[in-house]
């Protein structure tokens with residue numbers, strides 16, 4: 001299974017270029033689309049979901065030209081938007097049966113099996129008779145997944161599902177995605193680096209509507225190996241270090257020391273010690289390099 005985008009661009013009427021010549025191949029498994037607010041993630045998701053037309057480019061799911069075969073494509077698509085509707089006071093069980101009927105699954109034993117499976121995969125079997133309207137944020141997100149699993153989609157698109165979830169709910173939700181990611185293409189957008197680190201077999205970093213990097217999280221981290229250094233500084237020293245070194249990030253450690261991380265091919269100064277590269281380093285250096293290219297152009 002392969003989703004292939006070639007030169008996909010989108011400029012909104014207000015002149016914002018949300019997608020700038022995006023070309024990317026996405027295989028079965030969990031694909032993480034990582035980018036800051038306004039990067040173009042939702043625009044890309046909506047475009048792949050055929051909810052908005054790009055100005056140019058093509059998108060194929062295997063041999064199917066999806067932009068010219070929307071109806072056929074949508075039968076194989078499960079899309080969970082960033083914000084989805086308000087639910088009526090109906091139980092998850094009844095609501096899923098209702099949606100399954102709308103999707104044309106009229107045979108009741110077939111429908112029972114499909115609904116039971118969707119509830120099981122999303123870990124909602126125990127709360128199937130509770131009203132969805134009263135569910136927590138995380139349960140609602142999982143219900144959204146249960147709903148899109150009803151028609152056994154090949155491609156699942158989930159737009160920033162972990163935003164606003166507490167750590168336990170986030171963990172539960174990521175586990176559900178991990179389970180369905182084994183036999184579907186799941187594209188999942190987030191601005192949380194840890195989501196991608198924990199979950200994805202392939203990833204891309206998007207900013208300014210452009211794909212800045214694509215690879216497995218492991219390979220991206222490996223590419224930075226040997227170039228990341230850290231040292232502790234005082235708050236007063238920070239501006240001097242900022243002026244002299246390529247600081248990727250700064251944060252406080254468990255002893256409340258301010259630790260800076262720097263990218264450099266060789267040891268920047270004697271006080272720096274080498275440290276393992278992280279996916280966060282990859283994310284920040286990629287965004288920073290892009291910023292520098294923009295400034296120099």
Ligand SMILES: Nc1ncnc2c1ncn2[C@@H]1O[C@H](COP(=O)(O)OP(=O)(O)OP(=O)(O)O)[C@@H](O)[C@H]1O
Nearest residue numbers: 012014016018035036037038039040041042043044
């Ligand atoms: N319908 C629209 N009309 C005009 N501009 C838009 C529209 N939708 C998005 N934009 C702009 O396009 C750019 C990309 O937005 P998009 O929502 O795709 O980014 P995002 O990465 O999903 O961000 P967020 O995480 O904040 O949702 C932003 O500058 C946004 O303001």
